[in-house]
Amino acid sequence: xxxxxxxxxxxxxxxxxxxxxxxxxxxxxxxxxxxxxxxxxxxxxxxxxxxxxxxxxxxxxxxxxxxxxxxxxxxxxxxxxxxxxxxxxxxxxxxxxxxxxxxxxxxxxxxxxxxxxxxxxxxxxxxxxxxxxxxxxxxxxxxxxxxxxxxxxxxxxxxxxxxxxxxxxxxxxxxxxxxxxxxxxxxxxxxxxxxxxxxxxxxxxxxxxxxxxxxxxxxxxxxxxxxxxxxxxxxxxxxxxxxxxxxxxxxxxxxxxxxxxxxxxxxxxxxxxxxxxxxxxxxxxxxxxxxxxxxxxxxxxxxxxxxxxxxxxxxxxxxxxxxxxx
Numbered sequence: 001x002x003x004x005x006x007x008x009x010x011x012x013x014x015x016x017x018x019x020x021x022x023x024x025x026x027x028x029x030x031x032x033x034x035x036x037x038x039x040x041x042x043x044x045x046x047x048x049x050x051x052x053x054x055x056x057x058x059x060x061x062x063x064x065x066x067x068x069x070x071x072x073x074x075x076x077x078x079x080x081x082x083x084x085x086x087x088x089x090x091x092x093x094x095x096x097x098x099x100x101x102x103x104x105x106x107x108x109x110x111x112x113x114x115x116x117x118x119x120x121x122x123x124x125x126x127x128x129x130x131x132x133x134x135x136x137x138x139x140x141x142x143x144x145x146x147x148x149x150x151x152x153x154x155x156x157x158x159x160x161x162x163x164x165x166x167x168x169x170x171x172x173x174x175x176x177x178x179x180x181x182x183x184x185x186x187x188x189x190x191x192x193x194x195x196x197x198x199x200x201x202x203x204x205x206x207x208x209x210x211x212x213x214x215x216x217x218x219x220x221x222x223x224x225x226x227x228x229x230x231x232x233x234x235x236x237x238x239x240x241x242x243x244x245x246x247x248x249x250x251x252x253x254x255x256x257x258x259x260x261x262x263x264x265x266x267x268x269x270x271x272x273x274x275x276x277x278x279x280x281x282x283x284x285x286x287x288x289x290x291x292x293x294x295x296x297x298x299x300x301x302x303x304x305x306x307x308x309x310x311x312x313x314x315x316x317x318x319x320x321x322x323x324x325x326x
Contacts, residue, residue, distance in 0.1 A: 008066075015042070076093075080117065085113065087113055091288050103310070118291075118300055123280055144241060146181050158207075179308055193220030202229075212229060
């Protein structure tokens with residue numbers, strides 16, 4: 001069991017992903033001292049914690065060392081800033097935020113705060129992705145491509161009012177389902193300077209106001225293509241392929257092919273939540289808590305978490321034309 005010491009932790013947002021964070025904390029001996037959700041009924045199962053529907057009040061009264069932000073996308077920025085302004089460490093679920101203005105505000109608050117900001121890009125902690133990151137460290141990435149082909153139907157979008165709406169979700173498949181894969185692409189290949197992209201709603205035009213399908217070509221500094229859709233009849237494994245200076249690397253869940261040589265990774269870690277989340281949440285949370293305890297920087301801070309959001313926002317603004325990614 002990980003020693004989290006005397007860390008007081010709180011969770012804001014008790015939906016699917018909030019319950020994942022709570023389970024991981026509980027199993028590591030660090031049950032939250034406070035939980036918060038606008039729906040008071042969602043707080044009831046957490047009998048050991050103080051219960052709130054007011055986020056700022058929870059921060060002021062409980063004074064946690066760390067707050068986990070697991071709320072809908074449009075709430076992230078203000079909640080991050082509220083905590084950082086109180087010098088409370090923040091671990092925020094993806095995406096960091098949903099607009100360029102919010103990025104600016106968050107990074108300014110992070111710079112002024114004594115606290116640490118971390119973003120949950122847990123796929124970076126999956127064993128196969130760590131292997132690839134180490135393998136390519138001394139190699140040039142010539143080009144790369146990735147595909148995210150999943151299904152999200154009407155029932156999924158009807159399950160929560162904020163889903164499928166531009167002002168609350170911030171977009172569709174790119175900023176929600178495909179964000180982790182796009183983050184891996186720029187983590188592996190480097191941050192590109194330009195993007196030419198097209199987004200569309202091919203399967204749910206009367207249900208959602210955001211895209212279910214996107215294609216983007218990134219170039220300059222890093223060259224890669226990216227395809228994502230929620231319009232499939234079934235979920236397929238995510239695929240990433242990197243052309244390196246000495247061959248080809250193909251990544252799928254639990255497997256890496258290096259020039260057709262298979263490297264398999266047994267997922268010994270427990271799976272928390274959906275299969276598509278991978279097994280990285282537990283390791284990411286432990287790493288973040290270790291950084292807080294030791295007062296050292298966390299790898300996926302505000303600026304790092306903002307990178308993929310910048311790419312997504314640029315893709316949304318492209319409209320089929322080439323635009324800058326910053």
